[in-house]
Amino acid sequence: MTSDELGRLVRGARCVLWDLDGPVCRLFAGHPAEKVAAVLVGVLEQHGLAGLLTERERASGDPHAVLRAVDRARPGGGLVAELEERLTEEELRAAASAMPTAWADPLIRTWTALGVRPAVATNNAPRVARAYLAGRGLLDCFGPHVYGRTRQLRQLKPDPHTLLRALDDLAAAPGTALFIGDAPTDCEAARRAGVPFLGYARDAGREAALREAGAGVVVGSLEEPLNLLRG
Incomplete structure (x- = not known):
């Protein structure tokens, strides 16, 4: 990646779509995802339906x-x-102890001050995203543009459903937007929606996964795009 490539993405965006868990915050920092997955497995066991899961799915730690x-x-x-x-309830618990991603808050506020409209496109429940953003004083930046999981689970990323909803409501062409995500499914959703993608990777393993998924521009810190905007 060159600074020119990052600069084109950052300065060319007229709206920015954010994944929640990763780029905006570490949602499960204080309430681990592994515990949430165990809660869901426990519900299945209470119904006598744990056999619906493979051993790999039971052990995944991924709700x-x-x-x-x-x-x-x-x-x-x-x-x-x-x-x-039940997952939404557990995510709401997690939101209360979520850890903000370094530089995310000022980056969101700076882009908004420059007239760039933000939206959330997440696989988490939308009320969880709203609760987190409200707690950080960021909800006014996003307004109604928070799009997340419904009970139509086949619309979760990598399906581009949440991105397309955001673009439609913002009346934005895909090429004028930017999607910031930290997972291969985010990269795939952006590709399918025709939206430029900026990968965020807080460690080398996540960067490698994003590169393998086709991400061309990946940053290890959101200070990099923030400095471009401030410059």
Whole structure:
């Protein structure tokens, strides 16, 4: 990556779509995702339905993997609705102890002050994103433009559904937007939506995963785009 490539992305954006967990905050910093996944597995065990998961899914520590697996086995049913609501409750608990990503708050505020409109496009529940942003005093920057998980779980990223909803409501062409994400599924969703992508990777493993997924521009700190805007 060159500074010119990053500069073109940063200065060319007229709206910026943010994934929540990673670029904006570490949502599960104080309430680990592994514990949340275990809660969902426990709900399945109470129903006698733990067999809906493979051993790998049970051990993944990823609550979204558990939720997706159950949706594949029992699509659109009451069990999926129960698990999704329980996951939302656990995410709300996590939001209360989430750790802000370094430089995310000033970057959001700086872009907004420059007239660039932000939106959230996340696989977390939208009310969780709103709760976190309100706690940081950032919700006014985003207004109504917070898009997240519904019970239509096949619309989770890498499906571009949340990105396309944001673009539609912002009346923005894909090429005028920028999506900031930290996962290969974010990169794929951006590609499918036709939106330029900026990868955020807080360690070498995450950077490698993003590069393998096709991300051309990856930063290890949000101070880099912030300094470009301030300059």
